Amino acid sequence: MTKVLVVEDEAHLAEGLRFNLQAEGYAVEVTGDGESALKRLLESNGRFDAVVLDVMLPGMDGFEVVSSLRKAKNFIPVLILTARGRPEDVLEGFGAGADDYLSKPFQLPIFLARLQGLLRRNEWLRSSKRLRQKPRRKRRQILRASAKRFPSRERQSISARLNSAPNATRFG
Numbered sequence: 001m002t003k004v005l006v007v008e009d010e011a012h013l014a015e016g017l018r019f020n021l022q023a024e025g026y027a028v029e030v031t032g033d034g035e036s037a038l039k040r041l042l043e044s045n046g047r048f049d050a051v052v053l054d055v056m057l058p059g060m061d062g063f064e065v066v067s068s069l070r071k072a073k074n075f076i077p078v079l080i081l082t083a084r085g086r087p088e089d090v091l092e093g094f095g096a097g098a099d100d101y102l103s104k105p106f107q108l109p110i111f112l113a114r115l116q117g118l119l120r121r122n123e124w125l126r127s128s129k130r131l132r133q134k135p136r137r138k139r140r141q142i143l144r145a146s147a148k149r150f151p152s153r154e155r156q157s158i159s160a161r162l163n164s165a166p167n168a169t170r171f172g
């Protein structure tokens with residue numbers, strides 16, 4: 001099961017994200033500060049598939065968390081989700097090593113689609129790495145299995161996706 005770490009100190013928003021991510025079939029853990037998020041990620045090597053990271057957190061901020069991860073050669077996909085939406089904030093986030101940046105308030109389906117995009121790219125990278133290590137006749141099987149991983153939501157119509165969470169289209 002795809003596992004997401006949500007780093008968010010506003011309990012209400014954290015629980016909203018947990019609820020909606022679980023509804024999409026993700027396993028979710030929530031932590032409310034930067035230090036514990038960093039510790040969790042560095043100690044649980046490979047157990048999480050992506051991080052949704054707030055910036056303004058007690059103690060270490062989200063930018064420091066992502067730059068510390070990258071310094072430690074941890075390349076887990078990181079989506080920054082923050083009220084800080086000024087251009088200089090966005091640039092600082094990408095400069096620190098984030099993979100995507102979304103400012104609050106946000107549309108839930110857009111957030112979910114961007115997270116899915118990060119996960120899909122990572123899965124492609126992983127499967128192409130696995131693929132290079134396999135004999136040629138095994139490669140086709142593996143490609144087929146990886147193509148099946150993200151089928152349902154992508155085949156849903158855009159209006160179905162936007163209507164699937166009518167109470168939460170503006171979120172945060």
Ligand code: CA
Binds near residue numbers: 008009010055056057
């Ligand atoms: Ca915050």
